[in-house]
Amino acid sequence: xxxxxxxxxxxxxxxxxxxxxxxxxxxxxxxxxxxxxxxxxxxxxxxxxxxxxxxxxxxxxxxxxxxxxxxxxxxxxxxxxxxxxxxxxxxxxxxxxxxxxxxxxxxxxxxxxxxxxxxxxxxxxxxxxxxxxxxxxxxxxxxxxxxxxxxxxxxxxxxxxxxxxxxxxxxxxxxxxxxxxxxxxxxxxxxxxxxxxxxxxxxxxxxxxxxxxxxxxxxxxxxxxxxxxxxxxxxxxxxxxxxxxxxxxxxxxxxxxxxxxxxxxxxxxxxxxxxxxxxxxxxxxxxxxxxxxxxxxxxxxxxxxxxxxxxxxxxxxxxxxxxxxxxxxxxxxxxxxxxxxxxxxxxxxxxxxxxxxxxxxxxxxxxxxxxxxxxxxxxxxxxxxxxxxxxxx
Amino acid sequence: xxxxxxxxxxxxxxxxxxxxxxxxxxxxxxxxxxxxxxxxxxxxxxxxxxxxxxxxxxxxxxxxxxxxxxxxxxxxxxxxxxxxxxxxxxxxxxxxxxxxxxxxxxxxxxxxxxxxxxxxxxxxxxxxxxxxxx
Numbered sequence: 166x167x168x169x170x171x172x173x174x175x176x177x178x179x180x181x182x183x184x185x186x187x188x189x190x191x192x193x194x195x196x197x198x199x200x201x202x203x204x205x206x207x208x209x210x211x212x213x214x215x216x217x218x219x220x221x222x223x224x225x226x227x228x229x230x231x232x233x234x235x236x237x238x239x240x241x242x243x244x245x246x247x248x249x250x251x252x253x254x255x256x257x258x259x260x261x262x263x264x265x266x267x268x269x270x271x272x273x274x275x276x277x278x279x280x281x282x283x284x285x286x287x288x289x290x291x292x293x294x295x296x297x298x299x300x301x302x303x304x305x306x307x308x309x310x311x312x313x314x315x316x317x318x319x320x321x322x323x324x325x326x327x328x329x330x331x332x333x334x335x336x337x338x339x340x341x342x343x344x345x346x347x348x349x350x351x352x353x354x355x356x357x358x359x360x361x362x363x364x365x366x367x368x369x370x371x372x373x374x375x376x377x378x379x380x381x382x383x384x385x386x387x388x389x390x391x392x393x394x395x396x397x398x399x400x401x402x403x404x405x406x407x408x409x410x411x412x413x414x415x416x417x418x419x420x421x422x423x424x425x426x427x428x429x430x431x432x433x434x435x436x437x438x439x440x441x442x443x444x445x446x447x448x449x450x451x452x453x454x455x456x457x458x459x460x461x462x463x464x465x466x467x468x469x470x471x472x473x474x475x476x477x478x479x480x481x482x483x484x485x486x487x488x489x490x491x492x493x494x495x496x497x498x499x500x501x502x503x504x505x506x507x508x509x510x511x512x513x514x515x516x517x518x519x520x521x522x523x524x525x526x527x528x529x530x531x532x533x534x535x536x537x538x539x540x541x542x543x544x545x546x547x548x549x550x551x552x553x554x555x556x557x558x
Numbered sequence: 559x560x561x562x563x564x565x566x567x568x569x570x571x572x573x574x575x576x577x578x579x580x581x582x583x584x585x586x587x588x589x590x591x592x593x594x595x596x597x598x599x600x601x602x603x604x605x606x607x608x609x610x611x612x613x614x615x616x617x618x619x620x621x622x623x624x625x626x627x628x629x630x631x632x633x634x635x636x637x638x639x640x641x642x643x644x645x646x647x648x649x650x651x652x653x654x655x656x657x658x659x660x661x662x663x664x665x666x667x668x669x670x671x672x673x674x675x676x677x678x679x680x681x682x683x684x685x686x687x688x689x690x691x692x
């Protein structure tokens with residue numbers, strides 16, 4: 166049995182999307198910047214894709230810039246805005262639970278003379294607008310807070326945060342990579358000046374993303390090259406992937422309601438069963454402000470990598486934010502920011518459901534999870550110390 | 559990232575548990591760092607006749623714990639003291655570089671358990687555990 170419960174890491178590319186992309190690898194291979202008819206045909210496909218994506222997020226086509234990934238979009242937004250505005254101020258604000266694309270871009274800026282404030286979150290992973298209000302000053306040029314956290318699925322109060330940034334003359338960027346499959350984006354309603362997205366999180370291809378840049382917002386270039394993307398981002402336009410992203414987003418938006426309710430049912434059953442049937446488990450996240458896909462748990466007295474691997478032996482793919490699996494010694498920065506005790510955070514697993522999962526898969530996963538946790542606890546000196554080796558205490 | 563031998567040792571760990579009234583016992587590591595190993599030994603005439611372990615930690619920590627107990631059963635305590643983490647890693651035909659530190663735990667736990675055994679022999683008591691679980 167192969168069960169994939171790691172959709173926050175990536176999603177399978179929708180077969181209809183693959184179909185739409187295929188001609189642009191073989192027959193329609195022109196460079197979109199070429200002046201002959203090969204190029205003109207391709208340029209038309211790129212323009213259509215741009216118009217589609219722009220229409221679906223409520224912006225103008227000339228406000229959308231294709232990139233190689235969400236990570237590139239995040240790097241560009243953070244570094245581009247900070248560097249362009251350094252004569253105005255040297256302070257940027259992010260949240261403590263951002264994706265590494267933002268965290269390490271902020272570290273890079275810090276190493277290059279900028280001041281960075283990392284906003285704390287509450288125990289459910291929410292940023293408080295009050296904390297932003299306190300942190301922002303007249304040197305702040307950019308605030309960047311993700312719409313949905315990738316590890317726990319918590320939704321952030323973007324509109325309120327954007328309003329505060331604007332009140333103080335700062336720009337607002339949001340990494341919306343994890344939000345796009347589950348929340349209909351309208352950049353005007355959200356109040357963002359810049360927004361990052363990535364196609365492979367919404368059943369599109371890997372290797373393509375986009376940055377929305379509101380008209381009027383200026384930032385430095387990151388990728389220098391030819392005149393592509395209105396001369397703001399060099400590199401031959403990846404026609405098939407751009408076409409695939411547009412097609413995938415179309416499906417994601419039109420089928421969103423149906424997918425969301427299906428996925429939420431799977432997630433709810435999973436969460437209910439885990440909490441009822443496995444002792445010493447902690448749910449990490451927000452029960453109200455969240456996407457339907459993610460369930461993050463800490464299983465006390467055991468370590469995440471062992472859980473991940475035993476589940477993997479059973480054909481079930483999940484993700485661990487714990488120290489050992491990622492090769493670093495630090496446990497999840499998100500869980501630590503949420504106040505999960507460090508020794509508990511080591512035993513954390515993220516389950517992220519998708520539109521193709523079934524109830525049978527959920528039930529099978531719960532059964533295998535129970536066996537896995539019991540097996541590892543039997544081996545754990547901590548569990549035996551705490552309970553004498555039995556669940557019935 | 560793990561080789562098959564490590565995967566097998568993790569999937570089917572040997573000598574899991576605690577020996578009652580052990581002749582030597584050692585616990586090393588701490589929960590904050592994400593790994594703890596407890597080892598108990600049954601020793602007759604300075605020879606290790608049984609060894610059991612309990613480990614909180616990643617797959618490499620569990621695999622090396624299991625392997626270390628298998629290696630030392632049948633050894634004299636002096637021989638067991640020569641079992642270094644490098645030898646455990648060699649027995650497993652290698653670990654990913656970032657996992658080498660996990661194998662140190664087994665070596666330290668064995669040393670601590672033998673220390674405990676020798677202390678008991680001399681009728682001294684030493685600190686058997688250093689679990690820092692909050």
